[in-house]
Amino acid sequence: MKTTYREAMRAALRDAMQRDERVFLMGEDVGRYGGSFAVSLGLLEEFGPERIRDTPLSESGFVGAGIGAALGGMRPVVEIMTVNFSLLALDQIINNAATLLHMSGGQFNVPIVIRMTTGAGRQLGAQHSHSLEGWYAHIPGLRILAPATLADARGMLWTALQDPDPVLIFEHGSLYNVAGELDDDAGAVEIDKAAVVRSGDGLTLITYGGTLPMVLEAAEQLAAEGIEADVIDLRTLRPLDEHTILDSVARTHRAVVVDEGWRSGSISAEIAARICEQAFFDLDAPVERVCSLEVPVPYAKHLEQAALPSVERVVAAARRAVGTNG
């Protein structure tokens, strides 16, 4: 069936609400407005205002309420408009959701799912454009998902809702309109393993979320030059499936990590470090990284594009890794 990332997310929400009466969606403008990215459009009419619950602009309050509702036996899905706004709820996410199981000695699970958009590329300026999922991936107790494909947009939510622990799902804003074919019976997907979405022995390109389409395009260009790449979609940033990364690097001996987050202290830094720690002697070249420039993402289109990873930068990094850059 032909669908879009947005529709796949919506189908996942509808499916979750139909399957389990404990599931409800809560967030800013998820109801009458239809979701700020139109993901929940129509769900209010279908499930009513108790289960498609509009909230005031109070991220800490409603994320915390979601955590409390999870403690109380519900299965809340909380939507935050963007990762930038989630910073207002950091206390609840990090000091409560991530810690309660441990601090309570295993007594209290927090089965909440928090969805938010991330990423740049739509000329929204710094306060709507950052990629902070790598920060969240720093936190033990959280599970961090980044669906990049229609199948994952459709399937990750259900698995996340079955997880007894807090799960954060990062939806890149540039993906919502991505259209494609999805199996009619597409359903839950596992959320523990990275996926090798393209195979090749020349080098390993590692990415996730919104930069996956760009990396696949770069892989096409590289293939035209005779460089066949393994492309890994991380899918889950925490717990990180390092086995898939290390297996690939052991075959290709070269790695480029593409991450829309800033380079300093990013998830790409973590991945590069793990490759160096565990596969140093497999490497034939230094690990390359393509990240956003270390600047608040600007509004002007040419400046924004210059700040972000691009096909050209990925291709250039890959050429450096394989030593064909002169």
Next chain:
Amino acid sequence: MSTVRNQGVPDQEHALHLLRQMLRVRRLEEKCIELYSAAKIRGFLHVYIGEEAVAAGVMETLAPDDAVVATYREHGHALLRGVSAGAILAEMYGHAEGCCRGRGGSMHLFDADTRFYGGNAIVAGGLPLAVGLALADRMAGRQRVTVCFFGEGAVAEGEFHESMNLAALWQLPVLFCCENNLYAMGTALGRSESQTDIALKAAGYEISAWAVDGMDVLAVEEAARRAVDAVRSGGGPHFLELRTYRFRAHSMFDPELYREKTEVSRWMERDPISLLQGTMQAAGQLPEDTWATLTADVDAEISTAVGFAENGTPEPVSELMRFVYSDRAEHTGAGDGAGKEGAAG
């Protein structure tokens, strides 16, 4: 808003029970101070001494399946909610027998059996949780009440206001209990709030709110019972500002430079335990031997608890990585080792 004060002579048996509850908290914490000074327990230790009437009065009005959310000054709340003194002390010892197996310590006591949800060391951090617990009850159609204790320092935090608004907007079954002891660490209320009438702030959110003499356990219980009954019967959120005072420093590290000793001693004249003792004695309800038996019983309980904690076993380091993620096998039967991530890293 009116200020609730107790009037009249209490029922002897019930008054004796309240007296015992307050004394249990007092003796437990006096023991904590002793154990802390002896370096048996560590970390931050915030005692509730002087404020016992609040926890004792409010807990009395709750049903077993109600929920309680508290702050880092929560030994009394945990104890009076039903967590044993032994499990509380063992937690402070970092022992496996502790109510959180040594992960929480003094500031993070939790107990699923009594629906005691902490133990939150972030000021105001528990308020949104209480709203959510109440929301879950409302959505599931359960007639339960969630009680949330917090200090007056929390009133300056955004989460206080967000939580008041949500609870009132959605008419949730939650009772907010603000323990106004006048100092947020060392910052006096008047130096941190433009409006120091806290019940008035809550009322600004269309929440029924009363200020209560928090040194008078009978007044606290009366107000709490009225509020809990109203919440349980669908009256939406309620709010009590419990005007109280802590006799001790904020924590064991606090040199108390911010208040006069005379102020403390003035408040100690209204020690909630002495106050009830006095009321009962005046009514002929507390003969000398009854008091002696009561104190002996409480001392024995605390002494047994210390023995339990002292003889506990340190939570093994081999268990360190447990409870970061759930054992999914227990939850889904999947058992894919996802929870073991930390062990490898």
